Amino acid sequence: MNQPLEKADAIIALGSHDIRVGEYAAKLFLDGWAPLLVMSGGIGRLTEAFPKAEAELFAEAAIKMGVPADKIIIENKSTNSQENILFTRALLEEKGTQVKKVILVQKPYMERRAYATFKKQWPEVEAVVTSPQIPYEQYDLADRPQEEKIHILVGDTQRIKLYGEKGFMVPQEMPAEVWDAYEKLVAMGYDSHVIKG
Numbered sequence: 512m513n514q515p516l517e518k519a520d521a522i523i524a525l526g527s528h529d530i531r532v533g534e535y536a537a538k539l540f541l542d543g544w545a546p547l548l549v550m551s552g553g554i555g556r557l558t559e560a561f562p563k564a565e566a567e568l569f570a571e572a573a574i575k576m577g578v579p580a581d582k583i584i585i586e587n588k589s590t591n592s593q594e595n596i597l598f599t600r601a602l603l604e605e606k607g608t609q610v611k612k613v614i615l616v617q618k619p620y621m622e623r624r625a626y627a628t629f630k631k632q633w634p635e636v637e638a639v640v641t642s643p644q645i646p647y648e649q650y651d652l653a654d655r656p657q658e659e660k661i662h663i664l665v666g667d668t669q670r671i672k673l674y675g676e677k678g679f680m681v682p683q684e685m686p687a688e689v690w691d692a693y694e695k696l697v698a699m700g701y702d703s704h705v706i707k708g
Contacts, residue, residue, distance in 0.1 A: 512622045514639045519545040520610040521603075525595045525617045525625055526552020526565040533569025535643040536616040537576045544614055548578055549603070551586040551595040564588075584608075592617075592625055593679055596632045612637040619645060620664050624671050627680035659703075661696065666704025668693045673706060 522545045524536035533550060540548045550573070552565030564587035574580055586602050589595045603610060617625040619642040626640040651657065668689065675682035697705060 512626060512640055514626075514641065516544055516614065516641060517612065517639050519612040519614045519639065521545050521547040521549055521608075522614045522616060523549040523551060523595075523599055524566075524569050525592060525615060525621075526589055527618055527621075528565075529618050529643075530568060530572055531643040531645070532616055532618060533565075533572050534576065535641075536569070536614075537573035537578050539614060539616065539641070540573070540578050540582070541576065546582070547584065547608070548573060548582055549584045549586065549599055551589055551599045553588045553590050553594075592621070592628045593632060596629050600633050610636055612639075614638075615640040617642055619643065619647075619650065620667055623683060624667060624674070624680065627671070627675065627683050630681040631679065661701050662703045665693060665696045665701045666706070669705050 516539070522536050522539050524533050527533075536548060536550070539545070550566035550569040552569065554564055564585075566585045566587040570580075570583050570585050573583060584602065584606070586595070586599045589598045613629075613636060615625050615629055615638050617640065622640045622642050626638060629636075629638045629640075650660065671680075671683050672685050672690070674680045
């Protein structure tokens with residue numbers, strides 16, 4: 512989404528199979544963008560083989576990078592973007608931590624969905640979204656085949672449209688050429704992450 516970073520009350524790393532999300536959130540904390548780092552994420556569809564919750568792995572990486580453990584809040588129950596936000600909100604409220612502005616960190620191709628979900632689920636808080644600065648051509652998925660990146664991107668494109676229609680997130684305008692590309696890729700068999708039915 513190319514949103515410029517702004518100083519915030521907290522940085523929230525949304526759960527992911529990509530540890531670079533947590534590392535980038537930690538870098539933003541260390542660079543002084545916010546005084547609090549929230550790692551959100553339990554075990555999801557793409558992280559069933561992880562030894563522990565996504566948020567816990569993110570936190571471990573952040574601590575290794577030099578983030579003080581007492582500046583990290585861990586939300587380790589959520590299994591999707593909506594829960595990342597709702598459970599983080601509830602946890603911060605339970606701790607009496609008030610935020611007016613946050614920086615959301617997610618994978619590059621999930622920025623728009625993260626932002627739109629946040630605006631629906633926590634509209635009174637201002638949010639800027641960012642991601643590890645990795646171009647598409649260089650964005651690998653570590654131990655996953657490169658082809659799976661396309662499957663995941665296709666599924667995420669569908670969710671931007673579908674979740675807006677279902678009211679899970681603020682509706683987003685979908686350019687006709689993007690939806691046409693989605694339909695062509697599904698027809699080519701890139702549908703393992705598409706919601707069916």
